Amino acid sequence: MPSSFEEGSAFLHMETVIIPLLIGLLVDLLLISPFVGTDDDFPALNFFRTWLLGRFFKLLWINHVDESWEAKLKRANEDFSAELRPMWWFFQDVCIPVAMKLLVALGVPYVLAKGVFPRLGYSASVNLIVYRFSWLGSFGLCVFYYLGKVLFVQLHDSIRHDRYAIGRRLEDVGDGS
Structure with a gap:
């Protein structure tokens, strides 16, 4: 079983360094790197800028998008302290x-x-463009998949509601004679 110092330092390292760095790297590769620099230049990443960007987006996510994370992190800080x-x-x-x-x-x-x-045998410039925009393209595919899934579920629910009269008041209708 790890000691309290090892556990505390692992918690602190994961919470303050690793996760913000990964978030910052993802945001940097999605939004900044494809559009900054020349076409023949690989994205140049700055460790502190990437970490700070990740820290900002992590706090933005916790405070404004998904409040359930705030309770988990508060519990972890209380348990740690x-x-x-x-x-x-x-x-x-x-x-x-x-x-x-x-x-x-x-x-x-x-x-x-x-x-x-x-x-696949494309030229080096095409491969470089693919490399620069691969994260943006994968993000676009994920958004496209999510929107397709939401539309499919809504279409399925609307067909089911029409067929089985879900959510409507049933009335007794005569024979029509």
Whole structure:
């Protein structure tokens, strides 16, 4: 079993460094890097700017988009400051799922852009453009998939409601004679 210092430093490192850095890297590769610099230049990443960008978006997400994270983080800070053990619930319920989703969001476009696309035989300039816009393209595909799923569910629900008269008041109608 890890000591309280090891557990506390792992919590602090994951909370303040790793997750904001991954969020900042994703935001940087999605919104900034494809549009900044020359066409033949790879995206230049600044560690502090990337971390600060991730910290900003993390706080923005927690405070304005999904308030359920605020309660989890408050509980973790209270448990950490009161030295209640074990803190592994935080790693299993919060840190690891978030970090895994961020790593998948960062890794899949990179593998497709660097591993699969260059083997198709395009020129180096086309491959560089694909590499620069791969995260933006994967984000667009995710948004397109989400919108398609929402529209399909709404269409399915509307057909089901029309067919089975869900949510309507039934009236006794005569024979029509």
